[in-house]
Amino acid sequence: MARTLFGGTAADVAEDLTGARMPGAVGTVWDGPGEGASPITDLTDLTGAPLAQLVADSEGVVRPFYGPETERPTERVYADFGGGRVALVATDVGDRLSAHQDASDPHGSQARAVEEISAQKGIPGGFATLDASGRVPVQQLGQHQAGVYAPQSWGAHWRAARDAALSARPARALVVGGSASQGYYATHLHTGGWVGLVRNALQAQYGDGGSGLFPASRTSTFISSPVDASAVAAWLANGSLAAQSGVWTLGGSNYGPGATYVYSQTTGASIEFTISGTTARIFTVTGGATRAGFRYEVDGGAPVAVADAGGSNASIQTTTVTGLGPGTHTVKVTWAGTSSGTGQYLSVVGVSGENATGVVVDNAAKAGARAATYGNPAPSALNAVWNGGVSYPADLCIFTAGPNDAVSGTSGDQWAASVAKYFRAIREANGSADLMILLPHLGNHDTTNYLYQDYALRARGLADVYGAALIDMWAIGRNSWSHWHSRGHWGTAAHPGASGSDSVHLSDAGYSYVADVVKPVLMA
Structure with missing residues (x-):
């Protein structure tokens, strides 16, 4: 809302019918010259004081005044000092034109353009934005991005719980699977595997909910294989x-x-x-x-x-x-x-x-686990219900079992059925809980049965049916042990954390790579 300036020029005078000036004349102001015009009473002097009417000075000049406050500037009013209505034209047009030309966004078109672009940022088909690490978050990628799939609606419950974790109850994410998620052969099982690295990132941004499970x-009772003796000694030493x-x-x-x-x-x-x-x-x-x-x-x-x-x-x-x-x-x-x-x-x-308060990330994975290890939804089984189900619910559950199934000859249908049973237990506990399938890189863990591609195909189907996200590290790793070996991603039981030539377990570098894929999905 603005007022425009009138009067104060040689043309702005009070005159009678003969054209003679009328010192001290009192006049009224109208919004038009004809009979249908309405009087304008919303006038002020230069100080902002209201004016009920116009009064010519001793020379008959109409001193400067401000017209009515309107959404669009009033460029013309009509003054009547008894000799008929005479148009008064706004005298600050030039000043307003200069200000308009100097303004950064005089028509608001730039702001509207920014608003329209912002509405398209960060969504498939729109404009990409980068996260803090300079990567495009997974939700912004097309659905056919190799190795990563997230339905447009995925993560609504998880994000709400995560974002409120500092002010409400803790947000809980829970991971089930085998040794590639438990953390073999990271320097530290709890903090060095991909689950631990993701936990650290989430807690740094959304609050520390504690160490979790x-x-x-x-x-050492569980990890008793002679192959792991050096790793056990190192892990006992560092807690x-x-x-x-x-x-x-x-x-x-x-x-x-x-x-x-x-x-x-x-x-x-x-x-x-x-x-x-x-x-x-x-x-x-x-x-x-x-x-x-x-x-x-x-x-x-x-x-x-x-x-x-x-x-x-x-x-x-x-x-x-x-x-x-x-x-x-x-x-x-x-x-x-x-x-x-x-x-x-x-x-x-x-x-x-x-x-x-804060985010809790439970690593419930264990070496040797297969899909069926977590696939019994019956409450009496004390199994799925205690790993994200009704007895131990979570806002986000990540299923990662698969490599041991491939070695054991589990068919694709059997694997998918176990995943579905696990998902059933989660959704019976919380119909809004978000789900994810993460397929670890198979490496050289199975070179006989060749079933892992069947799990990948069924994982995508399960993701569609359950609205789950899917991260296929095997596809991201080019389905190649050698590809990751050249990058130092495989670990060694002899020296946890170091790069080696293990068939399926990762080094610290390998786990860091996996975490960098997972973090943008969970922190988007």
Whole structure:
């Protein structure tokens, strides 16, 4: 809204019918010359004070005044001093024209163009934008970009939970799969694999929700292959694995978060987990057999006794420890049965560390896992329901099992059925949860059955059916072990973190590459 300036020139005078000037004459202002015109009363002097009417000065000159405040400038008004209506033309036209010519966007066309371009930024078919690392995020890529597929609607639930994680509840992402997701052969199993690197990036931007799950698969009882002896020693030294004492045995069922457990029945058996967060949750198996209670100690403090909950059927007992200070803690779990060596079993699934806000990324993958390892949705199976399902829900679940299926001869249909069963458990817990399939690079893990391409084809079909994202690292890696070997992506059990010639497990460099593919998808 603006006012235009009138009067103050030699032509702006009050005159009678003979053309003589009329000093002190009082006049009215109209919006037109004819009978249908309306009076204009919204006038001001140069200071902004209202003018009810015009008054000529002692020389009969109409002094400068401002016309009505209108959306578009009023260029002409009509003054009547008794001799008929005479047009007064705005006197600031030149000034306004100069200002218009000097303005950066006088018509708003530039702003409108920017608005229209902005509406097309970051979407397929529009204009690409780059993320902080200088890459185009996956949602901006066409659906046929090699190795990466994300439906346009994918990620709505995950992004909302992620973006609100600092002010609301924690956002949880959970990964299931085999050793290529567990982190073999990164320098550090928890922080050095692609899951750990993605966790670090998410928490740096959206808040630290804690260390997440420390599963029983990160124990030397689970990782017992002689091939991995050097890696186990290195991982024990840097805290990748839990510290153990006494006799522990690997459980035979895919129970609980991480789908495994270790058990003991003897005095002196303990496992110490290192976690971070203000709350710790201890997961043990109860019921279905003779069970022992346990004691837990936080940071070497006084032991707290926990009785076994019991029950006729196996279930997961969750013991929650709250009020911990921010930062890192040790949680030591010790067998506390009444009779050592008599079949009173303490079965430990793992320990998680969480904060009240931020992003939690649980790595529930374990070496040797196949698709069926997580593919039982029945609540009594204590399997899928505890790995993103109703008993342990997540906002985003990433399924990565596949290489071990290829070696074992699992057909494409069998593999897809197991994935579908897992997805069913997730969606029954939360119909809005986002899903992703990540196929690790197969490397030379299978050179006999040649089934991996069947999984890739079915993965795309599953992605369409479930609205899931798909990242195929095998396709991105040109389906070639040699291609990645030339880039130092394969690891070695002898020296975790270093580049080597393993058939399927990655080096730190390889995991960094995978993380750089995944991060833009999860952080878009």
